[in-house]
Amino acid sequence: MMKGYSKKILEEISTKFPEVSVKIHARRRTYIRVPKDRVYDFAKYLFEEKRFRLATATGIDTRDGMEILYHFSQDAAGTYYTIKTVIPKDDLKIKSLAPFLPAANWIEREMHELLGIDFVGHPNLKPLLTAETWPSCLHPLRRDYADEHKDIKVSKKP
Amino acid sequence: MANAKLWGLKKSPWVFHVAAASCNNCDIEILDILTPRWDVERFGIVLVGSPRHADALLVTGVLNRKSLPRVLRVYEQTPKPCLVIGVGSCTCHPHIFEPSYNVIGPYDKYIPVDVYIPGCPPKPEAIIMGVVKALKRL
Numbered sequence: 001m002m003k004g005y006s007k008k009i010l011e012e013i014s015t016k017f018p019e020v021s022v023k024i025h026a027r028r029r030t031y032i033r034v035p036k037d038r039v040y041d042f043a044k045y046l047f048e049e050k051r052f053r054l055a056t057a058t059g060i061d062t063r064d065g066m067e068i069l070y071h072f073s074q075d076a077a078g079t080y081y082t083i084k085t086v087i088p089k090d091d092l093k094i095k096s097l098a099p100f101l102p103a104a105n106w107i108e109r110e111m112h113e114l115l116g117i118d119f120v121g122h123p124n125l126k127p128l129l130t131a132e133t134w135p136s137c138l139h140p141l142r143r144d145y146a147d148e149h150k151d152i153k154v155s156k157k158p
Numbered sequence: 159m160a161n162a163k164l165w166g167l168k169k170s171p172w173v174f175h176v177a178a179a180s181c182n183n184c185d186i187e188i189l190d191i192l193t194p195r196w197d198v199e200r201f202g203i204v205l206v207g208s209p210r211h212a213d214a215l216l217v218t219g220v221l222n223r224k225s226l227p228r229v230l231r232v233y234e235q236t237p238k239p240c241l242v243i244g245v246g247s248c249t250c251h252p253h254i255f256e257p258s259y260n261v262i263g264p265y266d267k268y269i270p271v272d273v274y275i276p277g278c279p280p281k282p283e284a285i286i287m288g289v290v291k292a293l294k295r296l
Contacts, residue, residue: 131222133223154223155226
């Protein structure tokens with residue numbers, strides 16, 4: 001099989017989901033900008049119909065809002081299709097992919113605790129990486145986080 | 159009894175490996191010294207599966223808020239006298255991780271460390287030398 005993105009898949013995407021915009025970044029990587037409320041359906045389409053694999057997801061605090069990238073891999077072609085979505089900072093909510101996509105479970109928990117994004121419908125949104133005594137209102141990977149941890153006492157008990 | 163324990167410790171130190179959030183390179187080097195090439199078992203150094211059987215703890219990684227209670231728990235479970243050997247540069251100082259929200263500073267603020275082995279990761283020879291130096295101090 002040819003390595004790289006397939007025009008057929010991209011055409012199918014733009015006919016099925018006219019609201020998304022596709023940007024070919026490199027031969028083996030495309031970014032697909034999806035509106036926030038369509039991410040769930042679009043990811044479901046990639047996972048269940050196209051059989052793509054969720055490699056990972058990343059969250060970044062940008063000036064325009066919280067940006068989430070879900071990196072889907074088409075292993076046979078060695079190609080990544082990345083869903084890119086921006087959530088406004090005054091309403092940090094998005095529908096969780098974890099109910100149908102177990103690979104998204106932990107990475108969404110991580111984004112929930114480090115960036116403070118609320119994943120609606122997630123089965124288990126407990127903290128994953130931070131200590132048990134860490135206050136849940138503090139999100140250390142946000143831009144406005146400013147060394148608040150210096151005032152938090154170190155606990156010797158979990 | 160303390161003397162018998164000390165004799166056992168010097169003759170054949172059983173080590174328990176405490177990976178306190180390291181990047182795994184030090185852990186791989188620790189496994190390296192058990193392979194036939196360095197084969198520390200000929201000196202009686204054995205990696206054991208429980209801190210209750212151990213004479214020495216090999217700690218790796220930068221200490222952080224999540225790993226501190228676990229490290230303390232393991233240290234409490236180890237029969238005393240015991241050696242604590244810090245493997246890798248991360249145990250000496252947090253270095254680039256110091257401004258992180260999760261890092262809480264050096265090990266010897268919380269547990270007594272007998273010897274530090276710098277290196278990122280330290281060579282297997284350096285780890286063996288560190289353990290020998292720690293034993294010589296007893």
